[in-house]
Amino acid sequence: MDSARDTILNRVSGALRDVARQPLPILPDEPRVSGDSTARVAATLAAIDYVSGKTRRVKNKVELQNALAELVSAERVKKALVWENRELRELGIAEMLSQLDVEIVSPSEDKRALALCDLGVTSTDAVLPQTGTLALRTTPEQAEIVSLLPRVHLAIFRPTDLRADLRETLMQIKDRAHAVLITGPSRTADIEKTLALGVHGPKEFYAWSFEGE
DSSP states (O other): OHHHHHHHHHHHHHHHHHHHHSOOOOOOOOOOOOSOHHHHHHHHHHHHHHTTOEEEEEOSHHHHHHHHHHHHHHHTOOEEEEOOSHHHHHHTHHHHHHHTTOEEOOTTSOHHHHHTOOEEEEOOSEEETTTTEEEEEOBTTBOTHHHHSSSEEEEEEOGGGBOSSHHHHHHHHTTSSOEEEEOSSOEEEOTTOOEEESSSSOSEEEEEEEOOO
16 A cells, blocks of 8 residues: 555656746736727627626616616615715615615625625726626725625726726735625536536626716
């Protein structure tokens, strides 16, 4: 038994030495999405669709309210968490949801109340068009739990949130102790590679591009 064990360990050790002697590959530059703002938004939405997100372009607040009504109906939303930052206050997200008979729950409520929320609404701090990845910084007005706990997450971004590459994205969020990078809904795979959505986070992920004032 010891001889077999030693043989296996020696083979592993030898393989690791061979790898260590090989030069590190030169990584290619990260591809960039070129074109004007319209093209870059289109590329971003296509990337999010590819990872099972549900996307939409919203031109103004009237379209935004209609889109929210459709989401609330489709997902049977009764309670929601909403970031308390300036951008979502100016859009009037909480007021729109209240008009749709959705109860707005404060992120400061107890955990039991938060766990009963169906929807979490956030804006974004940065968006990476190549992969459809959203970067969300954690601040007192941007509670981390809003994007992680509810079964449905809606992220509203603007074309000005788009960043050139991952380096620029990380530079923007580096001053925060916590930040979340989101690429599609929560994904979990077991040992048999069976994929399940929503086990460790939102099962449904909506990303809307708001292009109005």
